[in-house]
Amino acid sequence: MNNKFLKATLAIVLLAAFFSSCKPKNSGDVVSGDAAQKAYVAPGKFDEFYNFVSGGFSGQVSVYGLPSGRLLRVVPVFSVDPQSGYGYSEETKPMLNTSHGFVPWDDQHHTELSQTNGEVDGRWLFANANNTPRIARLDLKTFRTAEIIELPNSAGNHSSPFITENTEYVVAGTRFSVPPDNANGDVAINTYKENFKGYLSFVKVGKEGQMDLSFQIEAPGVNFDLSHAGKGKSHGWFFFSCYNTEQANTLLEVNASQKDKDFIMAVNWKKAEEYIKAGKGKKVPAKYVHNTWDEKTQTAKSEMKSEVLVLSAKELKDICYMIPCPKSPHGCDVDPTGEYIVGSGKLAALIPVFSFDKLQNAIKAKQFDGEYDGIPVVKYEAALHGEVQKPGLGPLHTEFDGKGNAYTTFFVSSEVVKWDIKSLKVLDRVPTYYSVGHLCIPGGDSKKPFGKYLIAYNKITKDRYLPTGPELAQSAQIFDISGDKMQLILDFPTIGEPHYAQAAPADLIRNNGQLKYFKIEENNHPFATKGEKESKVIRKGNRVDVYMTSIRSHFAPDNIEGIKVGDEVYFHVTNLEQDWDVPHGFAIKGADNAELLIMPGETCTLKWIPKKVGIVPFYCTDFCSALHQEMQGYVRVSPAGSNVPLTFSLGTNVPVSK
Amino acid sequence: MYKLSLFIVALALFTSCGKKEAATEDFSTGAETTEAAADPSTYDPNRGLGKYSTVELGATLDVAMATEGEKIQAVKCSACHKLTDEKLVGPGWKGVTERNKPEWIMNFITNPDPMIDKDPKLQAQLELCLLRMPNQSLSDTDARNVLEFMRKNDGVK
Numbered sequence: 001m002n003n004k005f006l007k008a009t010l011a012i013v014l015l016a017a018f019f020s021s022c023k024p025k026n027s028g029d030v031v032s033g034d035a036a037q038k039a040y041v042a043p044g045k046f047d048e049f050y051n052f053v054s055g056g057f058s059g060q061v062s063v064y065g066l067p068s069g070r071l072l073r074v075v076p077v078f079s080v081d082p083q084s085g086y087g088y089s090e091e092t093k094p095m096l097n098t099s100h101g102f103v104p105w106d107d108q109h110h111t112e113l114s115q116t117n118g119e120v121d122g123r124w125l126f127a128n129a130n131n132t133p134r135i136a137r138l139d140l141k142t143f144r145t146a147e148i149i150e151l152p153n154s155a156g157n158h159s160s161p162f163i164t165e166n167t168e169y170v171v172a173g174t175r176f177s178v179p180p181d182n183a184n185g186d187v188a189i190n191t192y193k194e195n196f197k198g199y200l201s202f203v204k205v206g207k208e209g210q211m212d213l214s215f216q217i218e219a220p221g222v223n224f225d226l227s228h229a230g231k232g233k234s235h236g237w238f239f240f241s242c243y244n245t246e247q248a249n250t251l252l253e254v255n256a257s258q259k260d261k262d263f264i265m266a267v268n269w270k271k272a273e274e275y276i277k278a279g280k281g282k283k284v285p286a287k288y289v290h291n292t293w294d295e296k297t298q299t300a301k302s303e304m305k306s307e308v309l310v311l312s313a314k315e316l317k318d319i320c321y322m323i324p325c326p327k328s329p330h331g332c333d334v335d336p337t338g339e340y341i342v343g344s345g346k347l348a349a350l351i352p353v354f355s356f357d358k359l360q361n362a363i364k365a366k367q368f369d370g371e372y373d374g375i376p377v378v379k380y381e382a383a384l385h386g387e388v389q390k391p392g393l394g395p396l397h398t399e400f401d402g403k404g405n406a407y408t409t410f411f412v413s414s415e416v417v418k419w420d421i422k423s424l425k426v427l428d429r430v431p432t433y434y435s436v437g438h439l440c441i442p443g444g445d446s447k448k449p450f451g452k453y454l455i456a457y458n459k460i461t462k463d464r465y466l467p468t469g470p471e472l473a474q475s476a477q478i479f480d481i482s483g484d485k486m487q488l489i490l491d492f493p494t495i496g497e498p499h500y501a502q503a504a505p506a507d508l509i510r511n512n513g514q515l516k517y518f519k520i521e522e523n524n525h526p527f528a529t530k531g532e533k534e535s536k537v538i539r540k541g542n543r544v545d546v547y548m549t550s551i552r553s554h555f556a557p558d559n560i561e562g563i564k565v566g567d568e569v570y571f572h573v574t575n576l577e578q579d580w581d582v583p584h585g586f587a588i589k590g591a592d593n594a595e596l597l598i599m600p601g602e603t604c605t606l607k608w609i610p611k612k613v614g615i616v617p618f619y620c621t622d623f624c625s626a627l628h629q630e631m632q633g634y635v636r637v638s639p640a641g642s643n644v645p646l647t648f649s650l651g652t653n654v655p656v657s658k
Numbered sequence: 659m660y661k662l663s664l665f666i667v668a669l670a671l672f673t674s675c676g677k678k679e680a681a682t683e684d685f686s687t688g689a690e691t692t693e694a695a696a697d698p699s700t701y702d703p704n705r706g707l708g709k710y711s712t713v714e715l716g717a718t719l720d721v722a723m724a725t726e727g728e729k730i731q732a733v734k735c736s737a738c739h740k741l742t743d744e745k746l747v748g749p750g751w752k753g754v755t756e757r758n759k760p761e762w763i764m765n766f767i768t769n770p771d772p773m774i775d776k777d778p779k780l781q782a783q784l785e786l787c788l789l790r791m792p793n794q795s796l797s798d799t800d801a802r803n804v805l806e807f808m809r810k811n812d813g814v815k
Contacts, residue, residue, distance in 0.1 A: 530732075531733040531737075552789055576737055625790075
């Protein structure tokens, strides 16, 4: 009897499953049986979305395909990358220059795709450096770092690189308030309240993507954490979450968690622009670098800037307003309509949702609750749309699906919760494995989310993969959100520590004019060698320039004699290939820097100082053809002061007969 | 029997859904192909495979074109091909315009990969060189100028 009942139930469930499979809205949590099908991308087929994931303490940006979770590429941004020579080749070294000199590493937290009219447009990706504050711009035609700008008066550039809806500005904030660069910084740490300031940077983005630090807003010394721009009706405003409004300088774990409410700071950047036009900004001395990559010369240059325009939030009353937000807010996310601003108090047991319209009315009616360090504090209830009650523990970040739903991550209760923005009702919850931090929905912070998938980036991995000793790769998890219920379809490991990520439909990126190789005719590198006939070796004092070419499968020249110990040898290697996916490598024994990986049509330079007498081989490191193992050469290194003449050749240095 | 029919119905449901999804959600058009693969039986070894059916040659050499062609040869070809009949990485160029029709040369230098797969002469050459001639992304004009330089190299005045 019992058995029959079970069978009947099973039959009904199975039938329901078959039918519901035609109606994705109900595909929900029936089984994980079709999860594999949903995440499966057949060999040779493309993924639906690109996923640009911050690399955390790796300093790089990783690119995955969705829904397969396949790693497509790691783009070097803020850390050196010996495998491509990024930060080691003479051309790329200036990209990592800062006002502190060459910095080989950083902590990369958030990525943001450029937008037009609030929609992802597939041109560029912005990335922040948290440790030595900088913003990078990646060109998505080449998947390379095109530009890096440093931010003065800042420390811990966390609330960055979020953008306005037409990519007018990319912003940066300061998580660790410090005395401004131009002030005397040699002060007692416990004079925080008096001497420490929080600066918000507005970096203008030009038509070709070029970045320029337009102005900074000097705000009270607190910890600015995350931010998002207004959009649609709230275009012209920016929202920054801040904690440590207690202004503690030690044991923040306790001392920065005293107040019941901290703030979301609303910044009217259009008003700031008006003040600048009216000459209210002050030019303040500041040293920061602007590094740019020139595609024509295939070389980066680093320029030191000397001043920045600063507006005071305290003096210019109607730029900034504080909105009280419970318990050390972290995420600060604006819904696709631009009306709702979600603050995630990471120690709160509720999620406050603010209304842009109500905020505007409150400002007009001066519904203030005093000031915080000279900045008006808007009454909490006056700006509040409502609170999501009992959503979970430790809310961190929220993204949107464009269908009126919000999805918030909960670190402490380790789950993603789906809720209705208007009614504030919780609709669904799924566990994550384990302790989710950021999440990403394709287009999920834009006016036009693409929905379909949600990726949770977890902080803890534990038992999700085969053990690999004490250190484990952080796990990410993909959920299908096309139905009413979220469904886990795949786990995948990541590099570094993923924080925020962005995703865009594959066509937006792959149809944006992807570059397959660099045209040799357009190579204006000063040391380019266009054709083997031009290959040569030139000595000027102890500097030796080797103009070398590579093509399947030989270098020209491949025999060089007359190099001496202590020479500064520059190998300028030009890859003469003109086809997609034919890089050549260049490595030389004993080099104390890295290799070069030279794309077709490109010229790269490796500096090498021979320290020992002898014969030193070099070779191609990227398997290029059936004769790749033959792609090698020799340098003869003679003692300093030797009389061996400088010679170079390819194919003519025939064996000496005995 | 009943079970089987249920299975078939279920299968039909699945497959019908699958097709629908494929039409709306499949971004994967696969790898880009520059040339539609031709039926091997229709391959013309005199013409080769590519966009050129006939190439008109002048009775005499076009010196300006040959000069342009020589510049391109220096950058994109000379690393592997000598102008004599001596093999370097690939075969020497001497006599290349006498051994091959101009359309065959034009097709090969603009569309090497698909043509190597089809052409008996190129297959034989591959066994000697063990290296597929790379696509050097010659424009139509570049390719025609290179051909003119090959003619010059073969003594056309």
